[in-house]
Amino acid sequence: MKATKMRNKQIYYANMQTASTQLSSMLSKNLRKKYGKKSVRVTEGDSVKVIRGEFDGVDGKVSKVSASDNGLTIDGVQKEKLKGEKYDVFIHTSNIVITSLNTDDKWRMNKLEGKDVRAARPVTKKSDVKPEETDSLTEAEVKKSESTNKASQTKKKKSEEK
Numbered sequence: 001m002k003a004t005k006m007r008n009k010q011i012y013y014a015n016m017q018t019a020s021t022q023l024s025s026m027l028s029k030n031l032r033k034k035y036g037k038k039s040v041r042v043t044e045g046d047s048v049k050v051i052r053g054e055f056d057g058v059d060g061k062v063s064k065v066s067a068s069d070n071g072l073t074i075d076g077v078q079k080e081k082l083k084g085e086k087y088d089v090f091i092h093t094s095n096i097v098i099t100s101l102n103t104d105d106k107w108r109m110n111k112l113e114g115k116d117v118r119a120a121r122p123v124t125k126k127s128d129v130k131p132e133e134t135d136s137l138t139e140a141e142v143k144k145s146e147s148t149n150k151a152s153q154t155k156k157k158k159s160e161e162k
Contacts, residue, residue, distance in 0.1 A: 019068070022070075023041055023042055023071075024042065025093040025094070025097065026038065026098065028049075028098060028099050031098065031099075031100075040108075042098065043065060044065055046062045046098050047098070047100040048074060048096045049099050050077070051095060052095040053095050058074065058077055071092045072093065073090055077091065
């Protein structure tokens, strides 16, 4: 496959999962030393500095990250229409440097620091289910659901035998 076709496929015709992973940006020098990583995915709340383009040198917080628009919006970076309305400008992640991180997401911070990522997930127990929710079903509804489950299982067995 030609290089231009491959590049277009990766950038412009990428599915949402691939496009989402492409929204990473460089870390500033002090963050590189602290975390030992060169880049990280940008999230809302990160402080960034624009290093290329029309808004070169502007600092601000990320207000929105959009995989479909292939960029992010920064507070204070807006353009004006002819009628006077202002609108947010999407800036590509390759044109910014992350100066400080949003530390609300524990999973993200553990991944950056090289710790166990699963430790950040909250542990839920089955005993947390409220008894009022289970009592709302009447006995007739429970029997009806059990009978429909048995009927669907017998239909599956018959279709598998054929």
